[in-house]
Structure formats: C-alpha cells, structure tokens
Amino acid sequence: MIRVTRLHKRFVAGRGRRARSVAAVAGVDFVAADGAITALLGPNGAGKTTTLRIAAGLLEADAGSVSVDGIEVASAPRAALARMGVLSDSRGLYPRLTARENIVYYGRLQGMAREAAEARALALARLLEMVPLLDRRTEGFSQGERMKTALARALVHDPHNIVLDEPTNGLDVLATRSLRAALLQLRGAGKCVVVSTHIMQEVQRLADRVVLVSHGRTVAEGSVAELCALAGEADFEEAFVKLAFSADERAAGVAAAASASAATVPASGGMAA
Amino acid sequence: MRGAWTVYLKELVDALRDRRTLVTVLLSSVAVGPFVLVLVSSLVAGIEQRAEARTVVVAGIEHAPSLANYFARQTFVVRAAPPDYEEQLRRSRLGDPVVVVSAGFEAALRAGEAPLVEVVSSASNQRASTGVGPVFRLLRGFDREQVVLRVALRGVAPALLEAVRVEERDLADAATRAARLATMVPFFVLMAMLYGALNAALDTTAGERERGSLEPLLMTPVPRAALVLGKWGAVGSVAMLIAVLSCLSFLPGQWLLRSEALAAMFRFGWREAAWFVALLLPLAGALSALLMALAARCKSFKEAQANATVVVLAVSLLPLVTVFNQEGEAPWHLWLPALAQSTLMGRVLKGEALPLADLAVPMLVSAAVAALSLAYVARLLRQSVLR
Numbered sequence: 001m002i003r004v005t006r007l008h009k010r011f012v013a014g015r016g017r018r019a020r021s022v023a024a025v026a027g028v029d030f031v032a033a034d035g036a037i038t039a040l041l042g043p044n045g046a047g048k049t050t051t052l053r054i055a056a057g058l059l060e061a062d063a064g065s066v067s068v069d070g071i072e073v074a075s076a077p078r079a080a081l082a083r084m085g086v087l088s089d090s091r092g093l094y095p096r097l098t099a100r101e102n103i104v105y106y107g108r109l110q111g112m113a114r115e116a117a118e119a120r121a122l123a124l125a126r127l128l129e130m131v132p133l134l135d136r137r138t139e140g141f142s143q144g145e146r147m148k149t150a151l152a153r154a155l156v157h158d159p160h161n162i163v164l165d166e167p168t169n170g171l172d173v174l175a176t177r178s179l180r181a182a183l184l185q186l187r188g189a190g191k192c193v194v195v196s197t198h199i200m201q202e203v204q205r206l207a208d209r210v211v212l213v214s215h216g217r218t219v220a221e222g223s224v225a226e227l228c229a230l231a232g233e234a235d236f237e238e239a240f241v242k243l244a245f246s247a248d249e250r251a252a253g254v255a256a257a258a259s260a261s262a263a264t265v266p267a268s269g270g271m272a273a
Numbered sequence: 274m275r276g277a278w279t280v281y282l283k284e285l286v287d288a289l290r291d292r293r294t295l296v297t298v299l300l301s302s303v304a305v306g307p308f309v310l311v312l313v314s315s316l317v318a319g320i321e322q323r324a325e326a327r328t329v330v331v332a333g334i335e336h337a338p339s340l341a342n343y344f345a346r347q348t349f350v351v352r353a354a355p356p357d358y359e360e361q362l363r364r365s366r367l368g369d370p371v372v373v374v375s376a377g378f379e380a381a382l383r384a385g386e387a388p389l390v391e392v393v394s395s396a397s398n399q400r401a402s403t404g405v406g407p408v409f410r411l412l413r414g415f416d417r418e419q420v421v422l423r424v425a426l427r428g429v430a431p432a433l434l435e436a437v438r439v440e441e442r443d444l445a446d447a448a449t450r451a452a453r454l455a456t457m458v459p460f461f462v463l464m465a466m467l468y469g470a471l472n473a474a475l476d477t478t479a480g481e482r483e484r485g486s487l488e489p490l491l492m493t494p495v496p497r498a499a500l501v502l503g504k505w506g507a508v509g510s511v512a513m514l515i516a517v518l519s520c521l522s523f524l525p526g527q528w529l530l531r532s533e534a535l536a537a538m539f540r541f542g543w544r545e546a547a548w549f550v551a552l553l554l555p556l557a558g559a560l561s562a563l564l565m566a567l568a569a570r571c572k573s574f575k576e577a578q579a580n581a582t583v584v585v586l587a588v589s590l591l592p593l594v595t596v597f598n599q600e601g602e603a604p605w606h607l608w609l610p611a612l613a614q615s616t617l618m619g620r621v622l623k624g625e626a627l628p629l630a631d632l633a634v635p636m637l638v639s640a641a642v643a644a645l646s647l648a649y650v651a652r653l654l655r656q657s658v659l660r
Contacts, residue, residue, distance in 0.1 A: 056492050078494040086492050092485030096290040097283070108279040109493040153489065 001192050002032040002055065002084075002161050007064035009050055024050040025061075026216035032194045032209075034160070037187050039207035040196040043244060047216040048196040049089060052165050055194075056086045068161055082110065085159035089166055091150035095139035099130065099149045102138060103156050110157035117156060124152040128182055144175030151182070161192045168202060180206060200237050214244040276495035280503025281510075288473040288511045302468045303519045306461030310523065313457075329408060330354050330367075333374040339382065340374065340390075343415045362393065368400035370408050382419070458541065459618035460592050462519045462549060463611060466557055467588050469515025470508055471581055474564035477504040478650070479577035491654065501565075501651045505643075508561040516553045520546040541622065548621040552632075555639035556614050560584065562646035569650045587611065595619070607634045610642060 009025040025047040032038035040048045053059045055066045057077035066073045068080040093102050100121050107117025125131045130148045133141070138149060147167065155162065164183075168176045183206060187193055197203060203210055204224055212220040212227065220227055220243045224236055231239035241250060289295065327347075332354035334341050344351050354371045361367035373391040375381075381388035392408050394401040421431045481487040490500065523541050564584055568577035592615035594606065607613045613635035620627060 058488065058491060078496075081492060081494045084492075086489075088488050088492070090485030090488045092481075092487075092489070094283075094287055094486060095484075096287050101283075101286075105279070105283050106489075106493060109276060109490075109495045111275075111494070150489070 001034050001069055002194055003067045004028055004030050005065050007051060007054060008062045009054060010062055023216050028213060029218045030211040030221060032192050034192045035187060035190045036208040037183060037193040037195060037206050038209045038211060039203045040194065040211050040213055041203050042213035043198060046213045048213055049165055052163055052196055055163060057081055083159055084161045084163060085154040087151050087154045087164045087167055093138040093146060093149055096137060098135050098137050100134040102149055103152045106153045107156040112157060120156050124155055127185065128152055129178055143170045144172060147171060162186060163194045165196050167195060200240065204236055212243050219243055276499035277503040280500055281506040284477055284504050284507030285510055288507060294472045298468045298515060302465030303522050306519060307522050309457065328352050329372060330369045331372045331374060332358060336376050337374045337378040340415060362395045362398055362401055365398045370394035370401050370405045372408060458523055459615040462516060463588060463615060465519035466512050466516035466553055467560060467585060470512035470561045470564055473508040473511040474561055475568045475574055475577045475581060477508060478565050478568040479571040479574050483573045497651050497654045501647055505562055505565060505647055508565060509558045512557040512561055513554060516557060517550055520549045545621055549618055552614050552617050555636045556610055559610055559639035559642040562643040566646035566649045569653045607631060608638060610638055
C-alpha cells in the first residue's frame with residue numbers, strides 16, 4: 001500500500017534575480033490499495049512525475065510524506081525502495097549487456113542471490129512474453145522490447161508495490177496490450193500498482209481507482225463511474241476535462257481548438273479535393 | 274560492500290565488451306610506444322653503422338696525397354663527394370659531412386702555409402651533423418702528426434707543445450645513457466593508462482546519465498557510496514589493465530631493437546616492468562576518480578569529453594617539465610601527480626634507488642586526489658539526478 005499525504009514540492013527555475021519558484025506539487029493526496037490498480041491521471045505538467053519521483057526517494061518533498069507499506073520514504077528510503085518496483089520515465093538499459101544480464105544485475109543490486117535473480121528473470125520473461133529476447137544484447141531493441149526489459153528489471157525483486165510512470169509512452173498497440181495483461185496479472189497477485197498517465201482509454205481499461213491530479217493537487221478521486229457521476233457527465237473524457245480544468249481554462253482551450261480547426265479546415269478541404 | 278562488488282563486476286564486463294574502444298586504445302597507446310622505440314633504434318643503429326664503416330667523404334682528395342695516405346693508414350675508406358654535395362646536405366639527402374680540400378693543399382702544406390680544410394655539414398641535417406665530431410677528430414690527428422714530425426725534425430721534444438693535457442671523461446654509465454633513450458617509455462605508459470581510464474570513467478558517469486540508466490540505478494537500495502566505489506574500481510582496473518599491457522609491450526619491443534649496443538643499454542626487463550606497474554597503481558586510482566568527478570556533473574558524454582581534455586592535457590604536459598627544466602629533479606616534482614610518476618619511472622630506468630619517502634609522497638597525493646574526487650561524485654549522486 002502506498003500512502004501519499006499532502007505532498008508539496010517547489011522548484012526554483014533560473015538564477016539570481018531571475019529566479020522564480022514554481023510549485024510542481026501543491027497538495028497531492030491519495031492512497032493506493034493492495035490488489036488494485038490506481039491511476040494517477042492528469043494533464044502534462046500536473047505534477048504526476050514529481051510525485052512519483054518523491055515516492056521513489058529521488059527527490060525530497062518540501063512538505064507532506066509518502067509511506068510504502070507503512071515505511072516512510074523520507075526517513076528510511078532504502079527499506080521503502082526494497083518494497084517498491086519503479087519504472088520511471090528514464091528507462092535506459094545497458095546496451096552492451098543482454099536483457100538477462102540487465103535484469104539479473106538489478107536483482108543482485110536488490111540483494112538477491114545470483115540463482116534467485118536468474119530464476120526470477122526467466123519467470124518475468126514468461127510473464128512479459130519476452131523469453132526469446134533474454135540473451136540478446138539490448139542494443140537495437142525496439143521501444144516495446146526496451147519497456148519490457150525495463151519493467152522486468154523493476155520487478156526483479158518481486159516488490160509488493162509497483163509504480164509505473166507513463167508506461168505506454170511510445171508503445172504500439174500490441175505492446176500496450178501485453179503490458180496491460182501483465183499489469184492485470186500483477187493485480188491479481190495482490191500487488192499494489194500505481195500507474196501515472198494522461199491517456200483516458202488506458203485508465204478506463206485498467207484502473208480500479210483514479211486519482212485526478214491537476215495544478216499539483218488531487219482534485220478528485222474514485223472509480224471511473226464515480227468520477228463521471230461526480231462531474232455529471234456520461235463520457236469519461238468530458239468528466240475529466242470538467243474536473244481537471246477550471247471554467248476559464250476550458251473556455252481558453254475551446255477557443256484555441258476552434259481557431260486551430262478554423263485554420264486547418266481549408267487545408268484539409270484542399271487535400272480532399 | 275556486496276553492492277559495490279556487484280557494480281564492479283557489471284561495470285568491468287560492460288567496459289571490456291566495448292571492444293571497438295578497447296582496440297582503438299590498444300592500437301593508439303599500447304602499440305605506439307614499442308613502435309617509436311624501434312624507429313629510434315633504427316636511427317641510432319644507422320649512426321653506429323656509419324661509425325663502424327670508417328668512411329670519410331672528401332671533395333678534392335686528389336689535391337692531397339699525404340692526407341689520403343693518412344686516411345689509408347687509419348683504415349678509413351675515402352669516398353668522393355658528389356658534385357652537388359652542398360645541395361644534398363641541405364636537403365638531408367647526404368648523411369655524412371663532407372671534407373673539402375683546397376686545390377693547392379699539398380704545395381701549401383710543404384711550404385708550411387697551413388692550408389685550409391673545411392668540414393661541411395648542416396645543423397638542420399641531423400645525420401650529417403652527428404658525423405662531424407669523428408671527422409674532426411680524424412683531421413686533428415693528421416694535423417698533430419704533421420706538427421710532431423716538423424718539431425721532431427728541429428730537435429724539439431713534442432711534449433713541449435703540450436702545456437695541458439685535455440681528455441674527455443663521460444660519467445654516464447651504460448644504464449644512464451640508456452635512460453636518455455628510454456625517457457619516452459614512462460610517457461607512453463602514462464598516456465596509455467590515461468586513455469584506458471578515460472572512456473570507462475566517462476561511460477560510467479556521464480554515459481549513464483545520458484542513457485537514462487542512472488535514475489533506475491539510484492532507485493535500488495544500494496548505498497551511493499557502494500555505487501561509486503564499484504564504478505571507480507572498474508575504471509581503475511581497466512586503466513591498470515591497459516597500463517600493464519603497455520608496460521609488457523615494451524618487453525618484446527626491445528627484442529626488435531636493431532642495434533646490439535642499444536639493446537644492451539635499454540634496460541627494461543621484468544623487474545622494471547613490475548616497478549612501473551607498482552608506481553602506476555595509485556595514479557590509476559587517482560586519475561580514474563578525477564575523470565569520474567569531472568564527468569559526473571556533465572549531462573552528456575560529449576560535454577564530459579570536453580571537460581576531460583583538461584586532465585589529458587595536464588597528464589601529457591606535466592612530464593615535460595623534466596625535459597624543459599634543465600636544473601634536474603626538484604623536490605616539488607614528487608608532489609604533482611603524473612610528473613611524480615614519470616620522474617620515479619625515470620629513476621627506475623636509470624637503475625637508481627627509490628627511498629621510501631620518495632614513494633610515499635606521490636602515493637599520498639594520489640590517495641588524496643582519489644578520496645576527494647570520489648567524495649564529490651558520491652555527493653553529486655546523493656543530491657539529485659534530476660538536473
């Protein structure tokens with residue numbers, strides 16, 4: 001279980017007199033339960049990645065706290081990290097090592113014995129349908145193959161809590177489907193899965209619970225149906241827009257979209273002719 | 274500690290699999306040393322060969338039968354100079370100085386008029402100017418013989434003409450003379466080691482960041498200090514491996530020495546190689562750590578390479594201090610990394626003793642540089658990776 005309580009984080013951009021402070025996270029608050037997939041849904045720049053980075057111990061929060069299975073990340077980062085598998089947005093692999101070596105290396109870093117790490121790499125490869133990739137060097141892997149290897153690497157120590165930051169970025173349909181199947185399987189095994197995303201369909205298909213994040217804050221929380229009911233909209237996308245953006249922002253967005261479509265209509269008409 | 278060992282093994286495998294880079298380093302740094310050694314040896318062998326050949330190139334020997342007679346008695350073979358010898362000397366096509374005898378030589382000699390004999394060479398013609406000394410000595414011998422004959426004819430003891438006896442005595446023994454030739458060996462070994470460390474150090478720090486694999490690495494429970502230690506160990510090992518290979522490459526290199534005298538003088542055996550490796554070990558650690566510290570704050574490999582040039586330049590220029598500084602070795606030389614090692618390696622080649630105090634200073638300096646650099650890298654990693 002991951003519990004995020006009133007998290008705050010400011011970044012300072014620029015230097016000297018031009019320095020200005022930007023609030024990246026200003027009160028994110030949620031609980032991700034075991035045996036469920038919790039989606040962190042929000043527009044770009046809402047503070048999802050910063051929240052997950054604080055959860056992974058890469059950043060220190062200005063205020064608030066993150067606890068993993070009751071362990072505070074800020075005070076005992078190593079114990080918390082051992083209970084967490086994180087697939088962050090930077091998922092670089094070692095190109096001169098094989099997929100298996102990449103995965104086993106992380107198993108060893110997590111304190112596993114070599115045999116246990118090897119066995120686990122094979123089990124994960126079966127789960128993620130990547131057994132034929134295991135003994136190839138990761139140089140020249142496709143996006144999907146990279147993601148699978150990085151995910152296997154993050155899961156090698158069989159963590160109880162799994163955090164994925166925009167996992168489907170750059171993946172094609174088949175890779176996305178196979179990732180989704182793997183995540184559902186992990187949920188079935190009682191894991192606590194947190195996925196950050198800005199893609200509606202993904203949330204609708206996967207999430208048991210949705211945490212809407214906007215302007216660095218949790219603005220709403222619940223299942224897809226609950227959020228639709230809360231917004232009074234039948235369509236989830238409409239509900240999301242209504243809940244995540246203020247009326248002014250929505251008006252500005254509509255105006256921008258209108259002017260953009262007005263500009264493109266003659267061009268597309270010309271194309272059709 | 275187990276984490277550090279895991280990181281060490283992985284980084285070592287990773288670095289050794291980078292075949293293309295390793296081959297380039299081996300070819301450019303390890304193979305070049307012996308190659309230059311062989312080149313120099315063939316030059317020296319050429320000079321020796323000329324000395325043994327006992328030939329003298331003369332223009333106008335027909336004007337001087339008595340000189341020709343003297344050359345013959347000294348078992349020198351006279352070769353006639355080509356007509357355009359001046360041009361050939363200038364263009365370094367002729368490798369011997371030319372003795373020019375004037376037309377009225379024999380008559381002038383008989384008349385006691387001290388005829389002129391010129392030894393023509395060019396300072397820009399290395400081979401010819403090294404031959405000037407022996408030719409000069411040969412001509413002085415002829416001059417002396419003539420003088421002694423004249424004086425004796427007049428009933429004067431030849432010893433009277435010699436108020437002072439001047440003789441040359443060279444203090445350098447075979448080993449010291451060899452060291453002059455071998456001064457380039459430490460330089461090549463140092464550079465080979467540096468290039469060995471360079472790529473590995475950049476790859477484990479800036480490369481890791483550029484690939485996006487640093488962040489996942491920092492999300493493992495391994496302490497940052499263990500990460501840094503493991504990486505440092507691997508970079509240092511690669512550097513040492515290259516240094517050892519470079520030292521060993523000089524062992525067969527000297528079998529290729531064409532000149533026997535030179536081969537006898539160039540003392541670089543297993544003992545010297547072992548000393549070199551021992552002297553380089555602390556420096557390998559220090560340079561690896563320093564390069565890692567420089568690269569760790571860079572976002573890309575390219576930026577790190579630009580930063581590392583400073584270290585490369587320093588390591589290649591510092592040993593030159595001993596070349597430019599004619600006053601010999603100064604105590605402060607031992608306090609500068611790279612310069613200290615090349616000085617001490619020079620002493621090993623000269624067969625001199627290495628007092629413990631002289632070994633301790635560079636070792637301490639290296640340890641300090643390594644410790645500071647590693648602490649800096651660990652601090653950088655601890656702070657944040659999101660820059």
